[in-house]
Amino acid sequence: RTVFHMRVVMKFGGGILADAACYARVADVVKQKVTEPWGGDEFVAVVSAAKGVTDRLIAAAKDACKNKGGIAPFLEQLEAEHREMLSLVQSAEHRATAEEQLNRKFERVLHAMTEIADAGQMSPADEDFVDSYGERLSNVVLCAYLRDRDLKSEALDAEDIGMVTNGRFGNALPILPQVRRNLEELVEPGVEDGLIPVITGYYGTNVRGEVTTFGRGGSDYSAAILAACLDADVLEVWKDVEGFMTANPKAVGEDKARKIDRLTYDEAEELSYFGAEILHPRTIDPLRQQQIHCVVKDIRHPEASGTVISEEADQYALVIKSIAVKRGIALITVRGQRPADAPGFAADVFQTMADAHVSIDAIATSQTDISFTINASHLPRACEALEKMEQELVREWYHNDGMALVGVVGTGMRGTPGINWRVFKAVGTAEPPINVEMICQGGSEINISFVVKEDRVQECLKVVHAELFKNEGR
Structure with missing residues (x-):
């Protein structure tokens, strides 16, 4: 060619x-x-x-x-x-x-x-x-x-x-x-x-x-x-749809969400895993390997530019690109007989989940506990597997279903101070305040995710979106 x-x-x-x-x-x-x-x-x-x-x-x-x-x-x-x-x-x-x-x-x-x-x-x-x-x-x-x-x-x-x-x-x-x-x-x-x-x-x-x-x-x-x-x-x-949006318009309001012109491969992949219903999460990797551009287009307006996904970051883009949510989540916390950071404990827990064919979304650890999120449909398998873990390894475990995982994504988060403070300040402004069950900073440094009860997630999206995009009109 x-x-x-x-x-x-x-x-x-x-x-x-x-x-x-x-x-x-x-x-x-x-x-x-x-x-x-x-x-x-x-x-x-x-x-x-x-x-x-x-x-x-x-x-x-x-x-x-x-x-x-x-x-x-x-x-x-x-x-x-x-x-x-x-x-x-x-x-x-x-x-x-x-x-x-x-x-x-x-x-x-x-x-x-x-x-x-x-x-x-x-x-x-x-x-x-x-x-x-x-x-x-x-x-x-x-x-x-x-x-x-x-x-x-x-x-x-x-x-x-x-x-x-x-x-x-x-x-x-x-x-x-x-x-x-x-x-x-x-x-x-x-x-x-x-x-x-x-x-x-x-x-x-x-x-x-x-x-x-x-x-x-x-x-x-x-x-x-x-x-x-x-x-x-x-x-x-x-x-x-117009393309990727700063949030689901049905959640934050049609007049509040705005189209994103450009995303990097990493941003699009993170948003897909966090539940943005635009692309299957695996779609990005084959494209990244071959450096193939992806364009999300609107069949109602074929002439519109849509959202372009490529390796290049938009130097004029917002620090935060989008907020996405994955519903139908269960949160599991495992407390070991030894400290959670003891060699092998985390590996034992995660291997147990893998053997039960349970996929883990987000992870947070403390000195004594490991907490992680899974699809709620996998909860019965996860519980059965944890029951079988040796008692000398696990002291107790518990779970909460009816949760949602919220992801805030943007390459501009790298090196930009104050983003986490703004997110959780907004969550605290809700009436009554929304309780955050778990917080996880992504290893890529382009996202922060947190867990809230699913019955409060739409309100959560509204207040966080209003805070992060308050100076951005359609």
């Missing part, structure tokens, strides 16, 4: 793929990108499932274990909805081709769900297989709309492109060298020839050919993997 040749990966989330009009609008955006001189030269599209479809597939698969009779009506309804999503495709030929492809895919998922019903239980492999079908249906629909706009396009599933993973169900990781080789052989020649592949996000397959998903929201991660392995120049993530 020449120095002026631009390859663009465009990812479209389920929130903007709700019905026929939504798919038509996305196709119009792609058409505009292809035709405008500055839009790019080669394009790859990555899709999520249509809005709400993955949740419905998960629920239907679980229901199939005890209600075989519900499978056919559910799938008939879902197929009718996807046929309706094709209603604005003008070409009868393109529409018929897509309907035939959908029919074949529905036959396969019917067979899978019937086997689940006959077994009376669903294995992790079964669950991932059924869950992946939202994306498999979505790429067929978008491909039909692109072809309807005279764009050369093909719907490709993860199996077709060689998205090989390490095989862990529900939380897989790609085997990047193998994925790169497969894409060079199976995808890149078509892209170089002007084809726009519409590729399923969210999942890959292990070496045995079994479907393994990347976790909820994993289509962003799929798009980043494709961008990195195809040596793309930019990844565009299209959503129905």
Whole structure:
């Protein structure tokens, strides 16, 4: 490729793929990108499932274990909805081709769900297989709309492109060298020839050919993997929001939150881990390794600049970029028989959590205790594991659920005095004052996180945002 040749990966989330009009609008955006001189030269599209479809597939698969009779009506309804999503495709030929492809895919998922019903239980492999079908249906629909706009396009599933993973169900990781080789052989020649592949996000397959998903929201991660392995120049993530915001507008007020023009990779990664519902937390790492820019774009306003994510910090930016919150958190405190800073104690606790497949978000230690936060859904496993720890190691432990983890993020925090004071002064101004259960300063020095009760977190966001961004208008 020449120095002026631009390859663009465009990812479209389920929130903007709700019905026929939504798919038509996305196709119009792609058409505009292809035709405008500055839009790019080669394009790859990555899709999520249509809005709400993955949740419905998960629920239907679980229901199939005890209600075989519900499978056919559910799938008939879902197929009718996807046929309706094709209603604005003008070409009868393109529409018929897509309907035939959908029919074949529905036959396969019917067979899978019937086997689940006959077994009376669903294995992790079964669950991932059924869950992946939202994306498999979505790429067929978008491909039909692109072809309807005279764009050369093909719907490709993860199996077709060689998205090989390490095989862990529900939380897989790609085997990047193998994925790169497969894409060079199976995808890149078509892209170089002007084809726009519409590729399923969210999942890959292990070496045995079994479907393994990347976790909820994993289509962003799929798009980043494709961008990195195809040596793309930019990844565009299209959503129905302006970009990253200084806080969730629904929490602090639509007139208070403001769009962030630029973020560093580190800032975007921290915000994603803290619960900013813009990108999957793993999305950033493949992009950082290849120095690929990511732009979060608003499908409602395609001409808007969105939020640009890259290595470069904005020298004119605010000290604090954003405040994010992760809800549904449990706080665990473990008190040992020996001081918490004694060699090996922390390692024993964290190894116990790892063996129970419990992920830890934030950690704080004192002379006698270790406190850490986890997803509340993992609390039963964590409690069971702690119960089994040897009594000579652990004197007592306790937990509090119904918590939220608040993260304040910005590269400008490095070397800027007074940020922590301003944050906790604001928390103390609430009526009644909000109790902070735990404080953790990030090792990267670009964030501070703290835990509050979930029923006070919206109020907490309002007062902290008002303090940190009080001189910044929209």
